[in-house]
Amino acid sequence: MATFRHICDSVAVITLSNPPVNALSSALIQALQKALGEAIRDSAVEAIVICGDKGKFCAGADIREFNKPSQKRGPHLLLLTDLIESNKKPVVAAIEGVALGGGLELALGCHYRVAHVQARVGLPEVLLGILPAASGTQRLPRLIGIAAALTLITTGKYVPAREALKLGIVDKVVGENTVDEAIRLAKKVIGQPLGSRQLSTLPVQCPPNVEALLAEAMVKVKKQFRGAQSPQACIEAVRAAVHLPYTEGIKKEQELYQFLNATHEPRAQQYAFFAEREVAKWTLPSGASWKTVSPQPIHTAAVIGLGTMGSGIVISLAKAQIPVIALEKDKKQLNIGSKAVISLLDRETLKMKQLGHTEATNSLGPVRFTLDYGELRDVDIVIEAVFENMILKKEIFRHLSGICKPEAFLCTNTSGLDIDEIASVTDRPQMIVGTHFYAPAHIMKLLEVVHGRYTSSISISTAMQLAKNLGKIGVLVGNCPLFVGNRLMVLYLQQAIFLVEEGNKLEEIDQTLENFGLAMGPFQMMDLAGLDTLWGCHVEHGLARPEQSSGISTHHHSSKRYSQLLGILCEKSRFGQKSGQGWYKYEKPGGRKAMSDPWLHNFLSEYHGVNNFKTQKITQEKIIEWCLYVIINEGFKVLEDGMASGPEDIDVIYNSGYGWPKHTGGPMYYASLVGLPVVLTKLEKYYEANPDIPGLKPSSLLKNLAALGNPPLKEWRALLGSWSSKL
Numbered sequence: 157m158a159t160f161r162h163i164c165d166s167v168a169v170i171t172l173s174n175p176p177v178n179a180l181s182s183a184l185i186q187a188l189q190k191a192l193g194e195a196i197r198d199s200a201v202e203a204i205v206i207c208g209d210k211g212k213f214c215a216g217a218d219i220r221e222f223n224k225p226s227q228k229r230g231p232h233l234l235l236l237t238d239l240i241e242s243n244k245k246p247v248v249a250a251i252e253g254v255a256l257g258g259g260l261e262l263a264l265g266c267h268y269r270v271a272h273v274q275a276r277v278g279l280p281e282v283l284l285g286i287l288p289a290a291s292g293t294q295r296l297p298r299l300i301g302i303a304a305a306l307t308l309i310t311t312g313k314y315v316p317a318r319e320a321l322k323l324g325i326v327d328k329v330v331g332e333n334t335v336d337e338a339i340r341l342a343k344k345v346i347g348q349p350l351g352s353r354q355l356s357t358l359p360v361q362c363p364p365n366v367e368a369l370l371a372e373a374m375v376k377v378k379k380q381f382r383g384a385q386s387p388q389a390c391i392e393a394v395r396a397a398v399h400l401p402y403t404e405g406i407k408k409e410q411e412l413y414q415f416l417n418a419t420h421e422p423r424a425q426q427y428a429f430f431a432e433r434e435v436a437k438w439t440l441p442s443g444a445s446w447k448t449v450s451p452q453p454i455h456t457a458a459v460i461g462l463g464t465m466g467s468g469i470v471i472s473l474a475k476a477q478i479p480v481i482a483l484e485k486d487k488k489q490l491n492i493g494s495k496a497v498i499s500l501l502d503r504e505t506l507k508m509k510q511l512g513h514t515e516a517t518n519s520l521g522p523v524r525f526t527l528d529y530g531e532l533r534d535v536d537i538v539i540e541a542v543f544e545n546m547i548l549k550k551e552i553f554r555h556l557s558g559i560c561k562p563e564a565f566l567c568t569n570t571s572g573l574d575i576d577e578i579a580s581v582t583d584r585p586q587m588i589v590g591t592h593f594y595a596p597a598h599i600m601k602l603l604e605v606v607h608g609r610y611t612s613s614i615s616i617s618t619a620m621q622l623a624k625n626l627g628k629i630g631v632l633v634g635n636c637p638l639f640v641g642n643r644l645m646v647l648y649l650q651q652a653i654f655l656v657e658e659g660n661k662l663e664e665i666d667q668t669l670e671n672f673g674l675a676m677g678p679f680q681m682m683d684l685a686g687l688d689t690l691w692g693c694h695v696e697h698g699l700a701r702p703e704q705s706s707g708i709s710t711h712h713h714s715s716k717r718y719s720q721l722l723g724i725l726c727e728k729s730r731f732g733q734k735s736g737q738g739w740y741k742y743e744k745p746g747g748r749k750a751m752s753d754p755w756l757h758n759f760l761s762e763y764h765g766v767n768n769f770k771t772q773k774i775t776q777e778k779i780i781e782w783c784l785y786v787i788i789n790e791g792f793k794v795l796e797d798g799m800a801s802g803p804e805d806i807d808v809i810y811n812s813g814y815g816w817p818k819h820t821g822g823p824m825y826y827a828s829l830v831g832l833p834v835v836l837t838k839l840e841k842y843y844e845a846n847p848d849i850p851g852l853k854p855s856s857l858l859k860n861l862a863a864l865g866n867p868p869l870k871e872w873r874a875l876l877g878s879w880s881s882k883l
């Protein structure tokens with residue numbers, strides 16, 4: 157790793173070099189400081205350009221060093237930005253690839269910024285549980301104003317170069333030769349006064365309603381990042397820029413940074429960041445991995461079924477510029493499905509145009525609609541996304557076997573059906589993969605890649621690569637009923653329903669779990685997913701019984717507790733959002749705004765009386781434990797069964813697919829934060845009181861780990877050698 161400098165006429169070019177993303181490690185900051193000092197002292201140098209090696213300016217501070225004590229982290233980037241800004245020679249940042257976090261702060265210290273058209277800039281620190289603590293919260297508002305700076309700093313959003321130019325973050329956008337252009341600009345401005353280019357000296361342009369703006373931002377982040385402290389600290393730091401001179405603002409920025417660093421949030425978020433990258437590097441127990449098994453190229457795809465899931469998958473593929481053939485079973489369905497797809501495609505095109513892609517229409521892969529299976533003959537991959545019905549799926553796969561070329565991969569978008577049973581009717585069981593997308597499939601990041609008994613490592617490699625190409629996070633899971641995400645989720649939802657049966661208010665349960673940080677409480681989530689879908693799933697997987705007589709709950713079977721409530725609500729045509737009523741009522745079928753429903757409350761109190769449920773009103777703390785500890789416990793059971801490679805996989809699934817708050821790291825990381833012995837003791841207590849709920853029975857893996865104290869999550873695998881992935 158080095159920072160080297162060479163002189164091009166009177167301009168010194170300093171190149172940041174720390175592969176793969178030129179992150180600002182202590183060593184790099186030190187080297188940069190040294191090179192800058194030399195350039196400033198060298199009388200032959202009249203201007204300086206800072207750029208990044210291999211087409212990447214800089215992805216910010218080196219996150220791997222965050223766990224080092226701060227005194228061991230070397231010189232602070234903040235001092236460096238001040239050094240750059242205050243020196244008399246103009247400094248130009250040549251931004252290629254990314255300028256993120258500390259990388260953008262470094263560029264903001266420079267007097268001018270030139271960006272490549274494909275570069276992206278942003279301050280994503282908030283997503284790592286911290287704030288831009290190298291002057292970003294003070295310099296950016298001075299450059300682009302309070303409103304725009306607040307948006308960038310509190311969302312962590314990456315802004316494409318053209319938008320950055322409009323906002324005033326960069327001075328120029330070029331199509332090629334960014335460094336040459338930066339050198340040209342540097343030469344041009346030699347000798348010109350730098351006062352107006354030194355951001356720390358500029359006043360913050362405040363709109364008259366600045367306090368209202370800050371208050372509005374606070375309300376927004378409290379809702380969007382429930383329970384997380386860093387977004388609120390970001391707003392406080394920007395408030396300091398409004399009211400205090402630069403140096404005082406910097407003091408406040410540092411104070412808030414120290415405060416956040418003393419919480420668990422940065423560690424949890426940084427764990428989540430690396431976990432996402434780790435799970436993408438899958439490895440099978442056979443030794444096969446992303447390093448040894450090359451994925452097959454996917455040039456063309458087909459999607460069968462154009463319902464909500466299928467349409468979203470088509471859009472995902474089109475966005476990745478993969479030509480798609482979209483197939484439906486009859487004219488009527490094709491007509492409905494194609495309209496849905498075309499309207500989504502139009503929306504995506506518009507979004508891309510707004511982001512500055514001028515040729516947006518050409519940047520989506522073509523979609524062709526058909527009723528003819530024969531057209532699927534030559535595609536590289538088929539993703540079936542029909543109704544969740546084994547008989548239907550098997551029929552389709554049998555048919556595909558006879559039509560598709562032998563090298564074609566056949567995937568099923570099921571949320572929990574047996575992949576092996578589907579594979580058994582085909583001529584190529586080794587090429588059958590489960591690809592469990594999450595709705596809406598063109599937006600949600602998660603893709604569970606399900607490894608069946610016969611699935612080959614090439615098929616896995618191809619599916620994991622496809623996830624990457626679609627901009628998704630692929631997580632490899634085993635072929636167990638409901639796979640991993642839903643296996644944990646159904647137990648959690650069931651726990652929430654039990655609480656309602658015991659006289660607790662569903663609105664309170666939702667609110668408590670949302671305050672914990674979940675994107676949506678369990679009852680709102682059920683309404684969104686559809687109560688009929690969930691009811692079918694509960695019956696199919698033994699969590700409820702198909703028969704019910706209105707109002708009378710058969711709430712035990714084989715000494716296991718069940719709830720028939722979902723089925724009873726479905727009998728009353730309360731299917732959730734889609735029918736305009738479920739656990740809540742909505743303004744119309746398909747409405748989104750959940751409102752408390754007096755009818756449901758009356759019904760529940762009658763139901764409670766008729767069924768003689770014991771009343772157990774519980775505290776918010778217990779709601780959290782009761783509902784979330786079953787997720788954790790089942791997570792340990794998944795690991796025990798070898799259905800996920802490690803706890804990180806479960807956390808990534810929950811963070812990216814189920815709205816789990818990243819500032820707690822994910823359910824398994826959260827368990828280690830609470831302490832495994834504490835989680836175990838609580839589960840034991842709840843199970844003793846409720847032996848009819850198997851989800852509360854502590855897993856032996858949890859017991860074994862808790863017996864060792866509370867070992868850090870990254871040591872779990874090594875400590876329990878016998879537990880191994882069966883993927």
Ligand SMILES: CCC/C=C/C(=O)SCCNC(=O)CCNC(=O)[C@H](O)C(C)(C)COP(=O)([O-])OP(=O)([O-])OC[C@H]1O[C@@H](n2cnc3c(N)ncnc32)[C@H](O)[C@@H]1OP(=O)([O-])[O-]
Pocket residue numbers: 176177179215216217218219220233254256257258259280281284287288289290430433434
């Ligand atoms: C002083 C306080 C103020 C400043 C605070 C900050 O700056 S906070 C920082 C604010 N900055 C951010 O939050 C930026 C976070 N990074 C990103 O958003 C993306 O990584 C990307 C857009 C830079 C590249 O996306 P992509 O899909 O092309 O690739 P990819 O994502 O797979 O990453 C490739 C490899 O690079 C690694 N790595 C990446 N960044 C860092 C880092 N900063 N550090 C260390 N490592 C980093 C990553 O782990 C992976 O390593 P592996 O697994 O190969 O060993």
